[in-house]
Amino acid sequence: MKTILYSGLTANGNYGSSEAGQLPKQEEIDDINLKAKQAGNIIIGRKSYEIFKDSPIFKGIDVVVISSTSNFSGVKVAPSPREALDYLSSSGYDNAFIIGGVTLANTFLSQRLIKEMYINIEPYIENGLKLEPFDNKLMNLEFLSNKEIGNSGIVQIHYNLI
Amino acid sequence: MKTILYSGLTANGNYGSSEAGQLPKQEEIDDINLKAKQAGNIIIGRKSYEIFKDSPIFKGIDVVVISSTSNFSGVKVAPSPREALDYLSSSGYDNAFIIGGVTLANTFLSQRLIKEMYINIEPYIENGLKLEPFDNKLMNLEFLSNKEIGNSGIVQIHYNLI
Numbered sequence: 001m002k003t004i005l006y007s008g009l010t011a012n013g014n015y016g017s018s019e020a021g022q023l024p025k026q027e028e029i030d031d032i033n034l035k036a037k038q039a040g041n042i043i044i045g046r047k048s049y050e051i052f053k054d055s056p057i058f059k060g061i062d063v064v065v066i067s068s069t070s071n072f073s074g075v076k077v078a079p080s081p082r083e084a085l086d087y088l089s090s091s092g093y094d095n096a097f098i099i100g101g102v103t104l105a106n107t108f109l110s111q112r113l114i115k116e117m118y119i120n121i122e123p124y125i126e127n128g129l130k131l132e133p134f135d136n137k138l139m140n141l142e143f144l145s146n147k148e149i150g151n152s153g154i155v156q157i158h159y160n161l162i
Numbered sequence: 163m164k165t166i167l168y169s170g171l172t173a174n175g176n177y178g179s180s181e182a183g184q185l186p187k188q189e190e191i192d193d194i195n196l197k198a199k200q201a202g203n204i205i206i207g208r209k210s211y212e213i214f215k216d217s218p219i220f221k222g223i224d225v226v227v228i229s230s231t232s233n234f235s236g237v238k239v240a241p242s243p244r245e246a247l248d249y250l251s252s253s254g255y256d257n258a259f260i261i262g263g264v265t266l267a268n269t270f271l272s273q274r275l276i277k278e279m280y281i282n283i284e285p286y287i288e289n290g291l292k293l294e295p296f297d298n299k300l301m302n303l304e305f306l307s308n309k310e311i312g313n314s315g316i317v318q319i320h321y322n323l324i
Contacts, residue, residue, distance in 0.1 A: 124300055137286040143317070154305075
């Protein structure tokens with residue numbers, strides 16, 4: 001199964017910590033929506049799901065929320081990344097599309113469960129949380145492409161994890 | 163005076179902490195060299211200068227090392243960013259070109275002395291030091307352009323600070 005992580009970072013590489021930082025721009029929402037529909041599914045952390053759960057992104061696809069304690073109606077809840085992937089695999093999907101938050105992203109990275117990444121570099125500098133595996137090992141990436149998405153100065157870089 | 167900061171970051175937004183991370187690739191050295199020659203000068207932190215001082219980058223341009231204690235032959239030593247800029251301004255330069263290390267970059271950012279930035283996003287994920295102003299205030303950037311430099315997957319993004 002191809003696992004695809006989608007992250008929005010500030011220009012200085014943080015998950016934004018302010019309201020302005022946390023809310024994706026419309027072109028990012030459109031892009032996330034497109035990629036989620038292509039995969040047919042989305043894996044999301046509990047906190048992020050609670051913030052965004054009414055978004056049209058989640059309509060018509062298999063939604064998997066990672067949580068060991070919560071229940072949400074109409075979506076699959078899996079206690080771990082591995083079990084989320086097993087569920088999607090057994091449901092016949094070839095790709096899994098993973099979005100934030102940062103704790104979930106770092107957990108997938110730490111468990112070496114990511115094969116492909118999109119990083120959106122947003123045009124501001126801010127303090128925030130770091131995208132990184134917990135073991136701090138160097139992970140090499142294969143650069144695939146870069147492009148501006150939308151008109152607000154967001155640069156998207158696409159990588160394979162080697 | 164237009165102050166231009168040049169930073170190399172990992173894909174997850176850190177100044178790389180390993181040897182592999184710290185050493186710029188040849189295409190970055192060529193690019194730094196070109197931009198330093200265009201400015202006619204370079205401002206660099208003491209530690210970075212000690213590591214790279216034999217590099218051809220420093221030949222034929224005005225080199226300003228920021229240090230309150232050290233002396234180096236053949237280069238100007240200034241005790242602070244402000245005094246480095248004053249020196250270059252009084253020498254007739256219109257632009258100042260500032261490279262690492264991260265402490266120097268963060269000092270310039272914190273003192274709101276940067277007008278333009280180049281950020282090179284390098285194709286790996288690693289723990290490291292953060293590029294950010296000490297006051298953690300949000301700084302908006304105006305996106306100017308992005309491009310791949312060289313053939314090793316480095317994406318360079320060019321911003322104005324607003």
